[in-house]
Amino acid sequence: MNVHEAALRRLDYIFNEFDNVYVSLSGGKDSGVLLNLVLDYMRTNGIKRKVGVFFVDLEAFYKSTIEFIERMILDNSDLIDPYWVCLPMLSINSVSMYEPWWMFWEEAKRDKWVRTMPAHPFIINSENNPFEFWRERMTFEEFIEHFGKWYAQKHGGRTACLVGIRTQESLNRWRALNREDKGMWKGCAYSTKKADDVFNFYPIHDWLVEDIWTYNGKFQKPYNRAYDLFHQAGVLLSKMRICEPFGDEQKAGLNLFRFVEPETWARVADRVSGANFGNIYCGTKAMGMKYFPLPKGHTWKSYCKFLLKTLPDDTRKTYLRRFVKFIKYWHREGTPTIDEHINALPQDAIINTGQFSVRGKGDKHVVRFKRILDELPGLDTKADFPTWKRMCLTILKNDITCKSLHFGLTKYELDKRATTIRKYQSY
Numbered sequence: 001m002n003v004h005e006a007a008l009r010r011l012d013y014i015f016n017e018f019d020n021v022y023v024s025l026s027g028g029k030d031s032g033v034l035l036n037l038v039l040d041y042m043r044t045n046g047i048k049r050k051v052g053v054f055f056v057d058l059e060a061f062y063k064s065t066i067e068f069i070e071r072m073i074l075d076n077s078d079l080i081d082p083y084w085v086c087l088p089m090l091s092i093n094s095v096s097m098y099e100p101w102w103m104f105w106e107e108a109k110r111d112k113w114v115r116t117m118p119a120h121p122f123i124i125n126s127e128n129n130p131f132e133f134w135r136e137r138m139t140f141e142e143f144i145e146h147f148g149k150w151y152a153q154k155h156g157g158r159t160a161c162l163v164g165i166r167t168q169e170s171l172n173r174w175r176a177l178n179r180e181d182k183g184m185w186k187g188c189a190y191s192t193k194k195a196d197d198v199f200n201f202y203p204i205h206d207w208l209v210e211d212i213w214t215y216n217g218k219f220q221k222p223y224n225r226a227y228d229l230f231h232q233a234g235v236l237l238s239k240m241r242i243c244e245p246f247g248d249e250q251k252a253g254l255n256l257f258r259f260v261e262p263e264t265w266a267r268v269a270d271r272v273s274g275a276n277f278g279n280i281y282c283g284t285k286a287m288g289m290k291y292f293p294l295p296k297g298h299t300w301k302s303y304c305k306f307l308l309k310t311l312p313d314d315t316r317k318t319y320l321r322r323f324v325k326f327i328k329y330w331h332r333e334g335t336p337t338i339d340e341h342i343n344a345l346p347q348d349a350i351i352n353t354g355q356f357s358v359r360g361k362g363d364k365h366v367v368r369f370k371r372i373l374d375e376l377p378g379l380d381t382k383a384d385f386p387t388w389k390r391m392c393l394t395i396l397k398n399d400i401t402c403k404s405l406h407f408g409l410t411k412y413e414l415d416k417r418a419t420t421i422r423k424y425q426s427y
Contacts, residue, residue, distance in 0.1 A: 004215060013040045018199075019157025022052025022083075023391070024144070025072070027065035027224055028242035029212050030164035036074060036205055036221045038162065042079050046405040050081040054147060054161075056140060057086045059104035061113045065242060068224040075222075077223055083147075086117055086125040091140045103137070148198040158197050160185075165202045167207065168238075171352070177205055203253050209237045300374045300388035307395045315400065322402040323391055327372055330386040334368035337420065341379060342367055 001009070015021060023038055025031045034201045038051055055069055073082045088105045105113070107126065117125060124130065133146040150158035176192070177184075181223040183193025185201075204211075216223050230240045294300060308316050336357030342350070342365065351368040375389040384390075384406065394404050401407055 003204070003211050007037055007203045008041055010201070011038060012045075013188075014160050014162070014201055014203070015045075015047065016040070017158070018160040020052070020152065020155045020159040021162065022054050022081075022151060022159070023162045024164070025055045025069065025260070025372070026164070026242065027055070027061065027069050028106045029209075029216075029223060029227060029240070030166055030169075030204065030207075032068065032164075032223050033207075033212050033215055033221070034074070034162055036215075036219075037203070039076055039079055040219075043401045047079075050079055050150060052083060054083045055085065055149075056143065057084060057118070058091060058140070059086075062224075062226045062242070063115075064226040064229075065224055066115070066118070068122075068222065071222055073120075083151075084118065084120065084123050085143075086123055087129060087131075087134060087143075088126065088136075089138050089140050091387045095340075112336050118380055123408040145194070145408075148200075149195050152195070152197050161194070161198065161200045163200050163202055165205060166209075166212075167205050169209070170372070173205075175361045176387075177202060213237070241276050294389075300392050301372075304388050304395070307392060311395070318400060319395060319402070322405065322407055326391070326402070326405050327386065330369040330372070332368070335384075336364035337367040338364055341385075345376070345380060345385070346373065 021038075023031070023035050025035055042051065047279075057066075071086070071388065073080055073084070079154050086105050088107065090103050103109075103127070105117070117123070126242050127141065131143075131146070131150060131152060148159060148161050163174050164302060166174070167373045169175055177190060185191040185193065188201075190202045190205050192202075194200055210295070215221065224242060226242060227240055231237075263289065295303060298306065308319060311319065335349070342352055346368070349370055351370060353366045353368065354360050355366050357364050357366050369386055372386050372388055376385055379385060390405065394402055396402065399405075
């Protein structure tokens with residue numbers, strides 16, 4: 001069968017297995033195709049129950065994205081139960097070292113909002129917020145995790161969240177679907193357990209980008225018209241991005257924003273710190289290219305310390321906390337390493353424990369580092385060993401979460417702790 005037939009068969013399985021189904025919609029090409037597929041399936045099979053549509057409005061969207069979302073919801077109101085969320089939440093801002101996070105729909109900056117608050121009766125904002133789990137300074141990612149549990153509790157029964165992820169998009173997405181240790185629904189490989197009664201499903205995980213546009217063209221489906229402008233601007237199909245514009249991957253498309261919707265771009269540049277800098281310098285050395293030449297007179301260690309001194313105080317402290325934790329991990333814990341790489345490492349800098357790791361297949365020895373090396377020519381792109389060069393590139397890429405060093409999102413916890421300390425200092 002082709003991928004279209006396979007996706008419909010997966011939807012049939014999901015709708016028969018689960019009491020509740022909702023689609024996570026971003027306004028992009030993949031989630032748009034997924035929603036259209038769901039509506040096709042429901043109408044073909046005479047399914048009358050409504051499917052939830054979950055959309056987190058990040059404020060700084062293209063007008064064409066909002067128009068597409070509105071069209072999908074209003075034209076299919078007989079089958080859709082919409083959750084259009086316009087609550088203040090934190091999202092990463094990878095184009096500014098001074099404001100590494102920004103809060104969309106922040107009440108204190110209402111006069112600078114990129115768009116006015118949508119006026120549809122199904123909009124969820126601070127005035128009618130039904131989510132008891134929501135809290136101030138909550139991150140976008142945290143909200144998404146909690147929403148599935150809330151939706152399942154509200155409607156009762158098993159809940160399936162449909163996500164338009166395609167493994168062709170990135171290796172990380174392929175890994176997310178192919179992890180051996182993940183929970184699944186009855187062994188279904190294109191599912192991931194999120195809670196006891198909540199599972200994510202990825203019905204179009206094996207679609208290629210050409211399949212997306214073949215489906216839209218063959219069946220004359222509505223889609224976000226921003227992609228037409230991207231195409232006219234010469235952007236490759238594989239490089240077109242719509243979602244939050246200031247993330248690590250999406251920031252590369254900022255330079256298009258001012259061409260595609262100049263009137264929206266003017267408000268974006270005024271609203272989000274570093275937006276115009278990202279527009280000008282993304283893809284250059286200023287935003288941290290993968291192969292960055294070391295400035296003359298510096299080692300990677302001295303250059304890392306120099307970069308840290310140039311940062312704003314709060315940003316510098318955030319990096320330092322993570323770097324210290326990164327170094328301690330390699331000193332105390334180490335990581336499983338193949339023999340080829342162990343033999344290529346400076347033997348006076350490592351401790352080969354001789355113990356097989358319990359992670360993965362258990363066929364690699366755990367290696368710890370006595371000291372952090374300046375760089376590892378030949379191994380830098382093959383393994384994630386601790387080097388001062390890696391830490392330098394993390395700063396140059398404005399990777400405040402240190403994702404490239406395999407850290408998670410912990411700034412929220414740091415902010416929460418600092419706020420609590422300040423609150424009780426006077427008691």
